[in-house]
Amino acid sequence: MGGLLTVVLLRACARPESATSWRTALRSAAYASVRTPRASLVLLLAVATAAVCAWAYPPLLFLVPGPLAIAARATEHHL
DSSP states (O other), X not given: OHHHHHHHHHHHHHSGGGGXXXXXXXXXXXXXHXXXXXXXXXXXXXXXXXXHHHHHSGGGGGGTHHHHHHHHHHHXXXX
């Protein structure tokens, strides 16, 4: 359940609607997460990889949001 919530929140952050309405962004992100399970799986794997990297080398914790944002934005356009 936590993984699905993380994926929906990442996708909501990558949506253009998040600049004006978080409710709309969350609704469309939840719909997109169900509609495109491959993209959701890619984001879940990106989160897992980021968690392992941050756990193995704690100074990387500050760099984790960048690659996650790139992964979220990429899945909105290509998968």
